[in-house]
Amino acid sequence: MNKINLYKFSLKNCPRPMRNLVFQFGQRQTGQRQTGQRQALPLRFCAFCLFLSISLHGQTTQLTLSEVVEMAKNQSISARQASTTKETKYWEYRTFLSNYKPQLTLSGNLPAFSRSFIEVRQPDGTIQFQPIRNNNSSLNLSLSQSIAATGGSIYATSQLQRFDDFDRKNTLYNGTPFAVGYLQPLLRFNSFKWDKKIEPLKFNESQQTYIESLEQIALRASGLFFDLLLAQVNLQIAETNLTNTQNILKVANEKYELGKNTRNEILQLQLELLKARKAVGVSKRDLEVASLNLKAYIGLQAEGKIELQTPVQPAALTLSSERAIEQAFANRSDAIAFGRRTLEAERAVAKAKGDNGLNATLTATLGFSNRGITVPELYRKPQDQQTVELQLDIPILDWGRSKSRTKTAEAQRQLTQYTVEQDKQNFQQEIYTQVTLFEMLRDQLSLTVQADSIASEKYRIAQDRYVLGNLSITDLSISFTEKDQAKRDYIYALRDYWGAYYKLRQLTLYDFETESKLK
Template sequence: MRHFAIALMLCGILTGMAQTTVRLDLERTVELATDSSLTADRYRSVFHEARYAWLSWMAGRKLQLELSTTPLNFEQLMTQRYVSDTDNDEYRQQKRLLSSASVQAQQVMEPWGGSFYASTGLAYLGNYGDFTQHQFAVTPVRVGYRQELLGYNPYRWNRQTEPMRLTVAQQQMNYSVEQTAAEAVKRFFLLAVTQEQLKMAQEQIQSCDTILAIGNRRFRIASISKAELDILTLQRSLAATTLKSAQLSHQQAVRSLAVWLGMDEQTRLELMIPSVLPSLEVTASDAIAHASRNNPNYLSMQLKELEARRDAEQLKRKKGLNASIDASIGLNQVAERFDHAFRSPLVQNQVMVSLTVPIVDHGKKRNAWLAAQSKAETAAHQREEQRRDTELDVMQTVAEVDQRQSMVADAHRSLQIAEDAYTAMLQRFIRGQANVNDLSLAQQYWQTARVDHVKALQDFWNSYFHLRLLTLYDYLKREPIRH
C-alpha cells in the first residue's frame, strides 16, 4: 500500500511537470498572437515579398551595368571553298576561334519614357587552316538612346503605382495581423466564458454538498419534507453533470486558444479577465479619419483604379499609329594586331525609326480600349462604394463600442445585486427562513448574472478590436497600429 501511494505521488508530479500552467491577461494574449503565431508570421512573409519587389523596382531605376563575355568559342568544321586553280568548289577543313567581351550601361529616363545606353567591347577572331587570319575588333565607346514615341510612358505610371503598392502591402500586413489579434480576443473570451462556467460548476457542487448536508439535518428534525430533500439530491446530481460538461467545454477552449497562440496543446491556461474597462472617448469623425489613413481598403481600391486608368491609357496610345526611335553613335576599328585596333577609329552611326500602322483589325484595338475604359469607370465606382461601406461600418462600430461600455456597467451592477441577494438567501435558508425554491432561484439569478457579466465584457472587447481593425489605430496608446 505504501509503494502504491508513492507511485501515485510520482504520477501526480510528472503530470504537473508535463502540463505547464500559463496565466494570461488580454494584453499578453494579443501580444502573443501578433508576435509569435504562425498566422501572423505568414502575413509578414507576404509583406516581405512585396517589399523585395519594391526594392527591385527601385534598383531598376538606377544605372545598370552588365558584363557580357564569351571567353572561348572554338569551331572545327568542313567548309566549301572555291579554288581558282581548278575552277571548282572543294571542301576544306577550317578551324575558328572566337572570344569577346563587352560592358553595357543603361539608364532609364522616367520623364520621357526612354532609356540611354552605352557600351564598350572587344572581340578576337582567328581562322586556322588553308585560310589563316587573325583579327581584333574594338568598340571603344558607343552611346545611344531608344524610346517609344506617341505617348505612353510606363515609367511615369510606375512612379505612381509602385510606392502605392508597397504602402498597400504594409497596410494589408497590419490589417491581417490585427485580424489575428481580433481572433485571439474572440478565443480569449470564449475561454473566459467556459472558465467562469467551470468555476461556477465547481462552486455549485460544493454548494450542493453543503446544502444537501443541511437539508438532511433539517429532514431528520422534520423541518423540510421528503420532496424538498429529493429536490436537493436532484440538484446535486444535475450539478455533477453540469460540471462534466463544463470541464469538456473548458478543455476545448483551452486547446483552441493555446494552438492559436503557438503553444503546446497540453498547456494549461488560466485567464485573468479584465474587470475594469479603459476610458475611451472615440468620435465617429476621428475614427473615419484614422480609417482613411490606415485601412488598406481605401488605398488598394485607389491603386486598382489607377492601374485600370494606366491600362486604358496604354491601349488608347497603341490603338493607332505606333512609332519608336533608336539612335546611337560610336567608334570602332578592326586590325590584325591588338594595338593597331585602337588607331584611327571609325565613326559608327545608326538611326532607326520604326512605324506600325493598323490597316484592318475590325475594331479589335478600339474595343479593347473601350473595355479598359469601362474597367476604369467600374474601379472608380467600386472605390466609392468601398469608402461608403467602410465609413458606415466605422460609424456603427463606434456607436456599438459606446453602447457596450454602458452595458458592461449595467451587467456589473446586476452581478453585485445578484451576488448580495444569493448570499442573503443562503443565510436565510441556513436559518430555516427560506425554502429550497427560493434558494435555487437566487442561485440561478447569481449564476446568470456572472455569465452575463463576462459576456458583456466579451462583446465590448470584440467591438473594440473590430474598431481597431477597421481604423488600424490603438485608442488606448493613441497611435497607429504597426506590426
Template sequence: MIRNKKIIIIIVLIGFSIKIFGQDTLLITFDDAVRIALKESYTIKLFKSNQQSMQHYFSFYKATFKPRLDLNLFAPAWSESVNEIQQADTLPVYNSNGSMKIGGDLKFTYTLPTGGNLAFTSYSYREYISTAFSGMNYKRLNTNDVYNRFVISLEQPLFTKNRLKEDLKEAELQYEKSNCTYTRAQMDIIYNVSLGFYNLYRASMEKDIANEKMKNSEESFRIAKLKYETGNIPEGDLLIAEITKAQNKTKYSEVCSLLEREKDNFKQLIGLDMDKNIVIVTDLRYDIYKIDLDTAINQGLLNRLELSEAQFDIELQKIQTDRAKREGRMQGKISAYYDLTGVSTSNKGSLSELYNSSIDNIKVRPPNRSVVFSIAIPISDWGRSKSLYRRENCKLEEKKLILENTKNTIIKEIRDIVRTVEESRSRLSIYEKNKEVSTKSYKISQLRFSNGELTSQQLAVEQERLSQVQLEYLNAYITYQMALADLKRKTMWDFQNYRSYTAPLE
C-alpha cells in the same frame, strides 16, 4: 485596500514572468497576447511577407534608373561541323569547319531620364578558324585573329509616355497599398485577438462558475444528508440534492474540455507553441468614456485605410487605362550607334602582337555608324484598341463607385457600432446590478435552507438563477469590450487617449 494589493501582486508576477502554475505555464494579459500576435501569428507573418514582397518590387523599379554593368565571356565557344558547299554544274562538296572563340564583351548601360538608354560596349575576343577542303585532300586552312570593337549606342522611344517612370509609379502605388493592407491587418489581428482572448476568458469563467456551482451543490447535498439523517427532510429532497450534485459535476467536466479547446484555438491564433500551457490574467473592470458620433464618423472617413486602398486602386487603374489608350496611337523610336572595329591583319604572332594589330586596324578602318528614326502609325485595327480602352475605362468607373460605396459603408458601420457600444454599456450596467442582487439573494437562500425554510429543489433553483446571472453579466461584459474593440477598428481612433491608429503598430 485588499483589492489594490491583489492587483499589484498580479502586475509584479506578470512583470517578472514568475511561473506559478508550473514550469511550462505562461501568464498572459491582453496586452501580452496582442504583442505576441503582432510578431508571431501566422496572419501577421503572411501580411508582412506580402509587404516585403511589394517593397522589393518597388526597389527593383527604382534600380532600373541606375546604371548597369554586364560582362559576357566566351570561355571558350568551340564548334566543329561539316558544311555542304554547292558548286555550279557539279556535285556539292563537304568541307569540315572548326571554330574556337575566347573572349567576351563588357557593356555599361545608362538609363536616361527620358526613358531611353545610352550604352557603351566593348567587344574583344580571339578566334581560331580552321577549314578542311574535301576537294584538296582535306588540306587545312587556318586563321588566328583578334577582334576589338567599341560601340556607343542610343535608343529613345518617342511620342509616348515614359514607360520606366510609369512602371516606377505603379510599383510605388502597389507598395503604398501594401503598407495600408499591412496596417489594417494589424488592427484586424488586434480585434481577433480580443475576440479570442475574451472567448478564452469566458470559458475560464464558465469553468469557475461551474466549479462554484458544483461545490455549492456538494455543500447542499452534505446539509441535506444531515437533515435527512435527523428526519428533518424527506428522502426525495435528499435524492434531488444528490442528482443536482451529479449534474453539476458533469457540467464542470464539460466546461473543462471547452476551456482546453479554447486554449488551443487561442494559441494558434497568436502564434504560441501548441504544447505551451497558458493562463490568462484579467479582471472585469471596464472603462466608460464619451463617444461622439460626429467625431467617430469624421475620424473613420479620415483614417480608414480601406479608403486609401480604394484610392490607390483608382490610381493603378488610371495607369492601365492610359496604357490601353496608347495602344491605338502613333509611336516612334530613334536608334543610333557609332562603332569602331579592328581586326588583326597578321595571321600569326603572340596574343599581344595580334591585339596591337587589331587596335592599329581601328585607326585605318572606317567606323560603322547608323541613325534610324522609325514611326509606327496605326491606320485601322477594326476597333480593337478602342474596345480595350473602353474596357479599362469601365474598370476605372467601377473603382470610383467602389470608393463612394466604401465611404457610405463606413458611415453605416460606424453609426451601427456606436449604437452597439451604447446599448451594450447600458446592458452591462443592468447585469452588474443583477449580479450583485443575485449573489446576496443566494447567500440568504443558503441560510434559509440551513434553517429548514427552503427545500433542496428550491435551493437548486436559486443556485441555477445565480449561475445564469453570472454568465449573463460575463457575456454582457465581453459584448461591451468587443464593441469597443470594433469601434476602434472601424474608426481607427482611440477615444480614450484621443489619438489615431493610422501609424503602423510594431
C-alpha cells in the same frame, strides 16, 4: 551545455511570474560578489535558474488580456506569416526601385565554336559545301539608365569580338572601344511613368496591411482569451455550485430527520448534486480544449495550466464617428487601395491607346570602332561610328480591334470608378456602425456588472432563507440559475466589448486610448 546556453535554457523554461525574481537574485548576487568569485558566480546563477525552472515546471501561468495579445503578435504563426508577407512586399518594392537605377551588364559568347559544312555559291552559279572550323567569340559591357519621364533609355557600351579560323590559322579582332546611344519609343505606352505612380502606393498599402494583420491577430487572440476565461469561470461556477449543493443537501438531510421537509426536496437536491458533478466534468473538458487552443495560437510552449485574469471594467472612451472615419482614411490600406485602383484603370486606358496607334522606336548611337589582328590595334586610331535607326509599326487594317480595346479599357475604368465610390461608402458605413456598436456594448457592460452584483447578493440571501426554512427548493434553484447566468453574461459582455474595441482598432489603425496611430 556551456554556461551561456545553460543560462538561456533556464530563463526560457522559467515561468514568467518568477523571471523578475530570477533577475533580482542575479542583481543582488552581482553586487555582492568578490573579485575572486567572478568566475564561479555565473555557473551558480545558471544553476539557480535551472532549479527554478525544474521545481516550478507544470505550475500555473497567469496571463492578462494585454499579455496574451502581445504574445500573439510577437510569436504566433499568424504573426510570422504576416511578417514574411511584409518582407516579400519590401523586396518587390526594392526590385521596382532598381529599374530606375543604372544597370551594368556584361554579356557575351565564350566560346562560340563551330565545325560544319556551309553552302558556298561558286562564280558559275553552282553550289558547293565547304567545311569550316572556327570560333567567333564576343564580349559586350554596357551601362544603361532608364528615363521615366520619356520611357526611353540612354546607354554606353564597349564591345570586343574575336574570330579564329582554324583551317587557315588566322585570327581577327573587331570591336567598339566606346559608344553611347539613346533609345526612345515614340507615341507608345510609357510603363515607367505609370509604375512610378502606382508601385509606391502598393508598397505603402502593404505596410498598412501588415499592421491590419497584427490587429486581426489581436482580435483573434482576444476571442480565444475569453473562450478560455469563460471556461475558467464555468468551472469555478460548477465547483462552487457543487460545494454549495453538498452543503445544502447536508442541511436538508438534517431537516428531513427532524421532519421539516419532504422526501421530494431531498430527491430534488440529490438530482441537483448529480447535475453539479456532471457540470464540473464538462467544464474541465471545455477548459482543457480552450487552453490548448489559446496556447497553440499564441505560440506558448510552456506546460502546465493557464490562469487568466478577468479584465477590469475599462475606462470610458470618448469616440466620434467623424474622428474614426478620418483616421481610417488616413491609415487603412483600403483607403490607399482606392487611389491605386483608380490609377490602374487609368493606366489600362493609356496602354490601350498607346498600343493601338503608330508605334515607332528611334535608336541613335555615336562612338568608335576598329579592327585588327591584335587587341591593341583596336584602340589605335579607331574610326568614327554612327547609327540612326527608326522602326515603324503602323496598323492599316485591323477591323476595329484598336478601337474595341480602347473602348473596353474606358468602360472598365468607368466601372472601377463606380466600384470605388461604392466601396468608399461601405468603408464609411462599416466604421460608423462599429463606433455605434462599441458605444452600445460599453453601456451594456455597465448594466451587466450591476446585474451580476444583484444576482450574487440575491443568491446569498436565498441560501440563508432556505437554511432558515422560509424558502422553497424551487426558488433556491431559480436563484442558482440567475446567479450563474449573470456571471456568464458579465464575461460575455466583456468579450463583446473588447472584441468591438480591437475590431475598431483594426478598422482605423488608431489607438483611441493613447490617441496615436498604430505602427
